[in-house]
Amino acid sequence: MSSGDARKKNAVEKLFALVDCNNFYASCERVFNPALRHKPVVVLSNNDGCVIARSEEAKALGIRMGVPAFEIESLLTAHGVAVFSSNYALYGDFSSRVMATLAALVPSMEIYSIDEAFLDLTGISPEGAEALAQRIRKTVLKHTGIPVGIGVAPTKTLAKIANHLAKKNKMPVCLLKGEEEITEVLQQTPVGEVWGIGRQYSAKLTARGIITAYDLSRAPEEWVRREMTVTGLRTRQELCGISCLALEEAVPARQAICTSRSFGKPQGEPGPLEEAIATFATMCAAKLRRGKSAATQMMVFIHTNAFRTDQPQYARNRVITLATPTNDSILLVKAAVEALRAIYRPGYLYKKAGVIVTGLVPEGEVQQDLFSSAETGKHRKLMESLDEVNRRYGRQTLQVATQGTTRKWRLRQEKLSPGYTTRWSDLMEIRLT
Numbered sequence: 001m002s003s004g005d006a007r008k009k010n011a012v013e014k015l016f017a018l019v020d021c022n023n024f025y026a027s028c029e030r031v032f033n034p035a036l037r038h039k040p041v042v043v044l045s046n047n048d049g050c051v052i053a054r055s056e057e058a059k060a061l062g063i064r065m066g067v068p069a070f071e072i073e074s075l076l077t078a079h080g081v082a083v084f085s086s087n088y089a090l091y092g093d094f095s096s097r098v099m100a101t102l103a104a105l106v107p108s109m110e111i112y113s114i115d116e117a118f119l120d121l122t123g124i125s126p127e128g129a130e131a132l133a134q135r136i137r138k139t140v141l142k143h144t145g146i147p148v149g150i151g152v153a154p155t156k157t158l159a160k161i162a163n164h165l166a167k168k169n170k171m172p173v174c175l176l177k178g179e180e181e182i183t184e185v186l187q188q189t190p191v192g193e194v195w196g197i198g199r200q201y202s203a204k205l206t207a208r209g210i211i212t213a214y215d216l217s218r219a220p221e222e223w224v225r226r227e228m229t230v231t232g233l234r235t236r237q238e239l240c241g242i243s244c245l246a247l248e249e250a251v252p253a254r255q256a257i258c259t260s261r262s263f264g265k266p267q268g269e270p271g272p273l274e275e276a277i278a279t280f281a282t283m284c285a286a287k288l289r290r291g292k293s294a295a296t297q298m299m300v301f302i303h304t305n306a307f308r309t310d311q312p313q314y315a316r317n318r319v320i321t322l323a324t325p326t327n328d329s330i331l332l333v334k335a336a337v338e339a340l341r342a343i344y345r346p347g348y349l350y351k352k353a354g355v356i357v358t359g360l361v362p363e364g365e366v367q368q369d370l371f372s373s374a375e376t377g378k379h380r381k382l383m384e385s386l387d388e389v390n391r392r393y394g395r396q397t398l399q400v401a402t403q404g405t406t407r408k409w410r411l412r413q414e415k416l417s418p419g420y421t422t423r424w425s426d427l428m429e430i431r432l433t
């Protein structure tokens with residue numbers, strides 16, 4: 001069977017959507033601050049260093065991604081650009097809201113990053129999928145205030161490309177379907193922009209005359225397997241419309257809690273990374289306990305700074321299904337550190353890490369695992385005292401030992417917006433007179 005035949009066969013079988021929040025951090029800053037609507041907004045990296053998110057108006061001013069704030073200070077002042085430090089508590093909370101909204105609209109999804117999710121739309125006709133995508137966009141905007149762009153295509157790799165296309169053409173939804181249309185788009189997509197093709201492969205492919213995504217989809221299968229391993233071959237097949245990558249979330253995620261941070265200083269050593277991941281896991285656990293829920297799955301992710309083109313790049317995540325749904329800090333820290341150890345590689349400078357817990361179930365519904373019930377009982381009492389102490393004396397007064405004390409990964413935040421949704425003292429006040 002040729003790739004073309006396979007594509008036709010597959011096209012009726014699979015359909016994926018990639019939902020990506022537009023200018024996510026900048027959009028979050030706007031939700032509770034309507035005065036910022038139609039105004040340029042930028043969000044700075046940790047330590048208020050570089051621009052990491054821009055509203056459309058800020059992009060129109062020519063502010064580039066990754067530019068150091070001090071270099072454009074006069075431009076920022078001249079145009080009255082609203083400048084914010086990264087407020088990850090706010091972004092994490094909005095991420096959870098967006099993901100929960102998506103989870104309620106489709107039977108299965110995969111949380112891919114803080115502001116992206118893959119949805120499985122298999123079984124829906126192209127017209128139906130387009131209408132559903134429009135409805136998803138409207139619902140997310142209404143429930144959370146966050147605008148999203150959606151790419152729909154027969155494979156995850158093509159859905160990523162469809163999403164880029166939507167963004168480029170400033171369309172909310174882009175459906176990529178039909179051999180001719182896909183071919184045309186692939187011919188216009190540089191191979192380096194294909195999901196999963198890193199800088200190294202990109203340089204290597206270009207040197208061999210494989211310039212566009214289309215060229216890669218036409219490259220001989222044997223050659224691709226030899227030069228780029230089976231991972232590269234999967235990418236090639238996916239470009240041909242043959243779905244090789246399934247959703248990584250088998251269990252439908254009903255809700256999610258995400259805790260992630262960029263580090264004040266990039267971290268290469270495993271120690272500070274473990275402390276950070278452990279801290280994120282305890283923060284997720286505390287949020288779970290506050291909501292009287294327990295998590296079924298956990299995802300841990302780490303990545304290097306994509307803007308440092310002079311440094312080797314690495315990004316991985318690991319999804320762990322927990323033996324029993326839990327909100328126990330000790331168990332969640334243990335799982336998170338295990339996941340981190342599985343994906344951590346030395347020789348890279350990590351910029352960001354995070355923990356996302358998904359598949360939330362009510363605490364009371366959790367079936368106790370017979371073999372761990374004694375331990376679980378002890379832990380529960382410990383967690384209750386931990387929460388009580390931290391409630392009385394402030395967050396992070398009592399910690400799990402893995403969280404450490406060096407805090408090398410901490411960040412500087414001088415222009416932080418309020419924790420509108422996560423801190424009682426920062427709640428908005430509305431006066432009615």
Ligand SMILES: [Mg+2]
Pocket residue numbers: 020021022023024115
């Ligand atoms: Mg985005």
